[in-house]
Amino acid sequence: xxxxxxxxxxxxxxxxxxxxxxxxxxxxxxxxxxxxxxxxxxxxxxxxxxxxxxxxxxxxxxxxxxxxxxxxxxxxxxxxxxxxxxxxxxxxxxxxxxxxxxxxxxxxxxxxxxxxxxxxxxxxxxxxxxxxxxxxxxxxxxxxxxxxxxxxxxxxxxxxxxxxxxxxxxxxxxxxxxxxxxxxxxxxxxxxxxxxxxxxxxxxxxxxxxxxxxxxxxxxxxxxxxxxxxxxxxxxxxxxxxxxxxxxxxxxxxxxxxxxxxxxxxxxxxxxxxxxxxxxxxxxxxxxxxxxxxxxxxxxxxxx
Numbered sequence: 001x002x003x004x005x006x007x008x009x010x011x012x013x014x015x016x017x018x019x020x021x022x023x024x025x026x027x028x029x030x031x032x033x034x035x036x037x038x039x040x041x042x043x044x045x046x047x048x049x050x051x052x053x054x055x056x057x058x059x060x061x062x063x064x065x066x067x068x069x070x071x072x073x074x075x076x077x078x079x080x081x082x083x084x085x086x087x088x089x090x091x092x093x094x095x096x097x098x099x100x101x102x103x104x105x106x107x108x109x110x111x112x113x114x115x116x117x118x119x120x121x122x123x124x125x126x127x128x129x130x131x132x133x134x135x136x137x138x139x140x141x142x143x144x145x146x147x148x149x150x151x152x153x154x155x156x157x158x159x160x161x162x163x164x165x166x167x168x169x170x171x172x173x174x175x176x177x178x179x180x181x182x183x184x185x186x187x188x189x190x191x192x193x194x195x196x197x198x199x200x201x202x203x204x205x206x207x208x209x210x211x212x213x214x215x216x217x218x219x220x221x222x223x224x225x226x227x228x229x230x231x232x233x234x235x236x237x238x239x240x241x242x243x244x245x246x247x248x249x250x251x252x253x254x255x256x257x258x259x260x261x262x263x264x265x266x267x268x269x270x271x272x273x274x275x276x277x278x279x280x281x282x283x284x285x286x287x288x289x290x291x292x293x294x295x296x297x298x299x300x301x302x303x304x
Contacts, residue, residue, distance in 0.1 A: 033214075035175035035191045041217040042210075046167050047088060048246045050096050054274045054299045055084045061158045061263040064255070071255075071262070080104065080156055081268075085299060087276050094119035094168055097281040101292065102156060108132075112286045113155065119168035124202075127153065127162050130286035137283055158263035159254040163204055164235070172199035178209065183220055186213045200227070216240070216247040232258050244272045271303040 033041070059080040062073035086098030096117040102108045110132035117125045127140040140153040140162060153162045178190040194207045206227035211220045218240060224233040233256050237249035253264045280295040 035177040035189070036170070038177075038189055038191060038212055038214065038217070039170060039175055039193070039210075042212055042219060043167060043170060045217045045247065047093065047096075049248050049270075050086045050098070050167070051088050051093070051272065052274045052276050053084075053086055053270060053272050054276065054303055055086075055270045056268045057082050057084065058266045058268055059156065059158050059160075059263060060266070061261065063260055064262045065260065073262075074260075078157070080108065080158075082156070083296060083299075085274070085276050085280065085295075087278065087281065089278065090119065096167065097278065099281050099285050100156075101285075101296070108156075110289065111156065112292075114281065114283060114286055115162070115165070117166055117168060121169050121171045121199075125162070125166060128283055128286065129153070130283075135287070137286055158265075159233070159256045159261050160263055160265065161204065164254065169199075172196055180214075183211050186220065187215060188212055188220065189214050205232075213240075213247075218247045218249065220249075232256070243270060246272070269303065274299060274302055 059082060060073075060077045061079075062077035063075050064071050065074040066072070080102055081104040082100050082102055084098060084100040086096060089095045089097055097115070098117075099112060099114050101112040102110065110130075112130045112132075114128040114130075115125070116127075129138045129140060130136070131138070155161060155165070173193045173195055176192045176194075178192050180187070180189050182188065188211045190209060190211055192207055192209050195203045195205070200206070204226075205224045206229060207225050209223045209225075211222070212218070213220055218237070219235075220237050220240075222235040223231055224235075226232045233254065236253050236255070237251070238253070239250040240247060241250050242248075248267075248270075250267045251264060253262055255262045276299065277295065285292045285295065
């Protein structure tokens with residue numbers, strides 16, 4: 001009676017070993033991707049989070065310091081509640097259109113930002129900012145001069161910039177795989193992205209280094225450097241969750257290590273497969289309150 005049991009156990013061990021070997025081969029295959037191929041996978045996954053998505057997020061900004069080894073706000077933080085609607089458009093849905101509107105605080109309600117991001121390297125992204133108090137729409141232009149430092153526009157006075165939220169344009173950079181290892185218990189590849197000359201004149205960064213989860217192809221950390229190779233900013237992604245089959249960070253913190261200021265972006269809610277009309281994602285959504293509220297009311301209803 002004992003011998004068959006041992007044979008069954010041996011067979012189970014062989015099956016487990018075989019499965020583990022296959023799994024190991026899959027992991028090795030993933031990490032054998034080139035730096036460019038990994039970034040292509042990251043870009044592909046990130047587009048899923050902008051596909052007909054309606055998001056409510058909380059932006060918390062403050063000057064920070066360290067206390068008991070932990071990073072904490074050293075002043076009363078400024079908190080904004082924002083709604084954002086976005087869709088993928090263009091060839092192969094590689095372009096993105098989005099509009100973000102501040103809900104709170106009441107003094108800033110109605111301030112909005114409209115963004116068009118293009119995958120084509122020959123086409124500059126477009127951003128418009130609406131200041132409700134002035135009743136004016138301001139287009140944020142892309143500077144293109146080798147004689148002056150480029151500063152991307154801040155998003156609603158936070159430490160996030162329009163450049164930080166860009167996707168696509170992979171041909172604007174060269175990529176190098178610096179190392180592979182573990183980060184927060186995950187297998188990662190550390191990839192350095194360096195802007196090509198035509199891109200460098202439009203960028204605030206001389207290079208970035210990204211810690212990429214090689215199983216889920218999501219960025220866990222980014223270190224940004226200026227054009228003199230000084231570290232000036234970093235992004236840390238926390239609370240990674242799978243929502244509607246999309247891996248994403250529910251909490252992203254941008255640290256400006258020069259000014260010692262940070263902004264945390266926390267996703268309060270996100271809904272996919274929303275019926276977002278492209279006609280809504282226009283400048284009219286910034287300036288026409290009745291028009292804007294009509295569409296936002298419909299999106300809120302869909303999200304319930």
